[in-house]
Amino acid sequence: MSLQTTDxxxxxxxxxxxxxxxxxxxxxxVVLIGEDVAxxxxxxxxxxxxxxxxxxxxxxxxxFGDQRIIDTPIxxxxxxxxxxxxxxxxxxxxxxxxxxxLIGVCYDQIVNQAAKMHYMMGGQIDxxxxxxxxxxxxxxATSYGGGAGAQHSQTMYSVLAHIPGLKVVAPSGPSNAKGLxxxxxxxxxPVVYLENRFLGMSARENVREEAFETEIxxxxxxxxxxxxxxxxxxxxxxxxxxAAERLVQEGIDAEVVDxxxxxxxxxxxxxxxxxxxxxxxxxxxxxxxxxMARDIAARAxxxxxxxxxxxxxxxxxxxxxxxxxxxxxxxxxxxxxAVIAAVHNQRGI
Amino acid sequence: xxxxxxxxxxPSLEKLxxxxxxxxxxxxxxxxxxRLVDTGLPIGAAHYYSGEEAVAxxxxxxxxxxxxxxxxxxxxxxxxxxxxxxxxxxxxxxxKATGTNRxxxxxxxxxxxxxxxxxVNPIVGAGAPHAVGxxxxxxxxxxxxxxxxxxxxxxxxxxxxxxxxxxxxxxxLPVVFVxxxxxxxxxxxxxxxxAGPGIAARAxxxxxxxQVVDGQDAVAMWQAARRAIGRARAxxxxxxxxxxxxxxxxxxxxxxxxxxxxxxxxxxxxxxxxIVRMRAHLLKSEALTAAELDSIEADARARIDEAVxxxxxxxxxxxxxxxxxxxxxxxxxxxx
Numbered sequence: 139m140s141l142q143t144t145d146x147x148x149x150x151x152x153x154x155x156x157x158x159x160x161x162x163x164x165x166x167x168v169v170l171i172g173e174d175v176a177x178x179x180x181x182x183x184x185x186x187x188x189x190x191x192x193x194x195x196x197x198x199x200x201x202f203g204d205q206r207i208i209d210t211p212i213x214x215x216x217x218x219x220x221x222x223x224x225x226x227x228x229x230x231x232x233x234x235x236x237x238x239x240l241i242g243v244c245y246d247q248i249v250n251q252a253a254k255m256h257y258m259m260g261g262q263i264d265x266x267x268x269x270x271x272x273x274x275x276x277x278x279a280t281s282y283g284g285g286a287g288a289q290h291s292q293t294m295y296s297v298l299a300h301i302p303g304l305k306v307v308a309p310s311g312p313s314n315a316k317g318l319x320x321x322x323x324x325x326x327x328p329v330v331y332l333e334n335r336f337l338g339m340s341a342r343e344n345v346r347e348e349a350f351e352t353e354i355x356x357x358x359x360x361x362x363x364x365x366x367x368x369x370x371x372x373x374x375x376x377x378x379x380x381a382a383e384r385l386v387q388e389g390i391d392a393e394v395v396d397x398x399x400x401x402x403x404x405x406x407x408x409x410x411x412x413x414x415x416x417x418x419x420x421x422x423x424x425x426x427x428x429x430m431a432r433d434i435a436a437r438a439x440x441x442x443x444x445x446x447x448x449x450x451x452x453x454x455x456x457x458x459x460x461x462x463x464x465x466x467x468x469x470x471x472x473x474x475x476a477v478i479a480a481v482h483n484q485r486g487i
Numbered sequence: 488x489x490x491x492x493x494x495x496x497x498p499s500l501e502k503l504x505x506x507x508x509x510x511x512x513x514x515x516x517x518x519x520x521x522r523l524v525d526t527g528l529p530i531g532a533a534h535y536y537s538g539e540e541a542v543a544x545x546x547x548x549x550x551x552x553x554x555x556x557x558x559x560x561x562x563x564x565x566x567x568x569x570x571x572x573x574x575x576x577x578x579x580x581x582x583k584a585t586g587t588n589r590x591x592x593x594x595x596x597x598x599x600x601x602x603x604x605x606x607v608n609p610i611v612g613a614g615a616p617h618a619v620g621x622x623x624x625x626x627x628x629x630x631x632x633x634x635x636x637x638x639x640x641x642x643x644x645x646x647x648x649x650x651x652x653x654x655x656x657x658x659x660l661p662v663v664f665v666x667x668x669x670x671x672x673x674x675x676x677x678x679x680x681x682a683g684p685g686i687a688a689r690a691x692x693x694x695x696x697x698q699v700v701d702g703q704d705a706v707a708m709w710q711a712a713r714r715a716i717g718r719a720r721a722x723x724x725x726x727x728x729x730x731x732x733x734x735x736x737x738x739x740x741x742x743x744x745x746x747x748x749x750x751x752x753x754x755x756x757x758x759x760x761x762i763v764r765m766r767a768h769l770l771k772s773e774a775l776t777a778a779e780l781d782s783i784e785a786d787a788r789a790r791i792d793e794a795v796x797x798x799x800x801x802x803x804x805x806x807x808x809x810x811x812x813x814x815x816x817x818x819x820x821x822x823x
Contacts, residue, residue: 205627206627210654211653211654213650213653213654215646216647216653217616217654219615219616219651220651221620222616222620223605223616223619223620223622223624226617226620226621227555227605228624228628229620229623229627246610247647250610251608256815257591257812257813258592259588259600260586260592261589262587262598263598263605263606265815303813326816327815402814
């Protein structure tokens with residue numbers, strides 16, 4: 139081994155920036171568009187971006203310059219739409235919608251334009267773009283996304299997964315964050331790339347240095363087990379893993395299936411796991427009505443009913459907007475206790 | 488200082504012929520389609536362009552191969568002017584597998600990317616940001632392409648258009664915004680819907696040229712578009728052209744325009760018909776003879792005859808096509 143080993147324990151945000159850097163080096167048509175992606179940087183007196191927004195792309199402006207790291211005014215409908223038009227005409231934009239809560243401002247361009255263009259044009263136009271955005275409440279965090287209130291803390295990805303034509307992916311940590319983003323950039327159509335706000339800086343993981351793809355549309359078994367399947371999305375995978383470790387002490391061996399892709403969902407992987415474990419708990423930090431949690435539960439009820447030995451349980455946020463007070467916000471996001479309680483409830487413990 | 492692009496030019500005989508041919512072909516397409524719909528052809532929603540032909544023909548005559556357009560719900564004219572074959576266009580309106588979009592789009596989504604047409608788009612104003620994106624592609628990839636973005640007076644009130652104007656201006660993109668002010672957003676008159684001195688005047692707010700043009704005069708449209716396109720191609724940024732025009736029929740296949748505008752107003756507008764005026768101009772200037780003009784008109788009728796026949800005889804999409812092309816399955820490099 140070389141003496142000059144590099145520390146490859148990266149945060150998710152570092153892994154994401156690395157994925158963008160590698161793809162931008164490989165393919166000159168890849169550009170990054172969004173508010174403060176350059177942080178006003180690029181000027182001689184201001185070489186690095188500044189602030190929370192800019193930290194999501196730190197270092198990119200210095201390498202790629204302002205022709206490819208494109209700051210925008212606050213105009214989500216305009217710049218997301220511009221990314222759609224750019225994708226139709228030869229660029230492969232990564233468009234940064236800093237908060238999923240802003241989806242309402244630009245929903246038409248995602249839902250009616252990006253998602254449907256290929257289909258309604260009879261396959262003649264491709265829209266190879268990535269919509270990168272963040273979701274989730276962050277109880278206890280001190281910057282955006284923690285104590286940020288009802289309009290900057292939402293999860294709400296089901297409103298995107300619902301739309302045919304959009305692929306929607308949610309990494310659960312630095313490694314698959316890198317692989318999924320590289321796959322998303324290389325995909326021929328629009329991919330929504332969801333970053334949990336808690337995960338950005340909190341988790342570190344060894345991440346392979348070279349470019350690699352994590353296949354879109356494939357779930358992964360994050361922890362093999364034989365007694366109960368816990369299907370998870372994004373950071374909830376980590377919450378479920380913590381719960382699984384504690385359940386071992388009770389003699390319950392949980393399998394954690396990290397769905398990774400919300401649409402198209404890897405239904406087969408969930409059914410296959412349930413066929414071995416006989417029960418399913420779904421953990422989703424979104425609100426429950428018309429949610430991914432209930433969609434996964436319904437699919438399992440439809441396709442895996444014969445294997446089920448107990449009722450399917452879902453663990454979600456409550457049916458409410460995200461509250462501000464830290465005292466309430468910490469109760470809002472599902473935690474390991476809630477997952478364990480669901481497993482107990484399912485087993486009549 | 489007067490630059491070459493500022494001088495008022497006269498279009499060549501070739502351009503005059505192009506504009507006349509495209510205008511009569513659009514009119515023939517729309518009037519034939521309207522007759523079919525009025526006698527029972529079930530095609531869903533369609534928005535006829537009759538009356539506004541000079542705008543699309545003038546602008547597209549000034550564009551070059553490799554340039555792009557974005558369109559509106561009233562987009563048949565834009566498609567024909569930019570060069571989409573009327574046979575698959577008509578087949579698309581009929582919902583046939585031989586249509587431009589394989590029957591998956593219909594009148595409100597007709598597209599042919601091969602001729603630089605980025606799609607009829609019935610979400611009002613939504614095409615304007617796409618034009619910004621096409622401008623960004625042209626600038627970053629160095630293609631030299633200019634994008635003309637058509638939108639209506641109704642879209643002049645939506646945020647997408649204003650955001651697009653601002654983005655194109657700050658990035659100095661090669662985009663020409665063409666507002667077709669036909670006086671009505673569905674049935675809402677423009678006088679009610681617009682604050683301030685008008686649509687073209689709004690260009691000043693973005694620091695770009697804005698100009699009102701007689702949209703019933705194809706030559707005037709060509710001249711205005713040529714200046715704006717020349718400016719865009721030279722890297723001097725976007726422009727806004729407000730074409731004053733009129734639609735002869737209702738907003739769509741479903742409304743009676745006499746419920747919200749007068750017969751006198753309609754007659755006055757039709758007395759300034761763009762095709763009649765251009766025919767008179769071409770005869771007076773001896774650019775084309777009556778026989779040549781008659782031949783162009785007969786040719787348009789024959790082409791629409793063929794288009795209708797092609798549409799009628801084309802196969803319907805197969806049931807399995809419901810779920811094709813939801814996702815892109817080819818990889819980069821395989822695109823059309």
